[in-house]
Amino acid sequence: MYKQIFGKYTPKKENLIYILHEIQDQHPEHYISAEAIKIVAEYLSISESHIQGVLTFYTMFSTKPRGRNIIRLCESPPCFLKGSEDILRQLRQLLEVKIGETTADGIFTLELCACLGVCGNAPVMMINEDVYGDLTEAKVESIIASYRGGK
Numbered sequence: 250m251y252k253q254i255f256g257k258y259t260p261k262k263e264n265l266i267y268i269l270h271e272i273q274d275q276h277p278e279h280y281i282s283a284e285a286i287k288i289v290a291e292y293l294s295i296s297e298s299h300i301q302g303v304l305t306f307y308t309m310f311s312t313k314p315r316g317r318n319i320i321r322l323c324e325s326p327p328c329f330l331k332g333s334e335d336i337l338r339q340l341r342q343l344l345e346v347k348i349g350e351t352t353a354d355g356i357f358t359l360e361l362c363a364c365l366g367v368c369g370n371a372p373v374m375m376i377n378e379d380v381y382g383d384l385t386e387a388k389v390e391s392i393i394a395s396y397r398g399g400k
């Protein structure tokens with residue numbers, strides 16, 4: 250995986266974020282491992298602590314293993330006003346997790362995020378790269394079921 254990713258980026262510090270994104274996306278558990286930090290630090294000739302700092306600063310990165318599907322529920326005001334709190338309650342119940350946790354079967358990780366840019370369809374959530382808007386309890390239930398069915 251590293252060879253293929255490094256092939257796309259010259260060993261410059263400016264490429265760090267892109268490289269980390271690709272590593273996280275390609276990892277089956279969607280995270281940046283300690284091994285990955287070491288390998289990237291060597292490739293870019295930067296310190297591991299610099300990478301740790303970047304990983305802490307950007308909330309989209311995780312240094313802990315996550316589920317196969319990352320659910321990001323928008324918590325910005327327009328979605329909040331349209332009931333994102335109820336959707337969050339439902340997701341926590343359906344998945345039996347708290348925010349930031351991964352389901353016991355490893356299928357989902359539940360996270361919150363800021364505006365996804367589609368406020369006209371509030372409340373909104375994203376699962377991996379797919380955006381789901383105008384969420385209702387029925388809609389959420391069927392979306393989750395479709396992923397559990399192996400989407």
Ligand code: FES
Pocket residue numbers: 323324325326327328363364365366367368369371372373
């Ligand atoms: S506020 Fe939720 S998508 Fe913009």
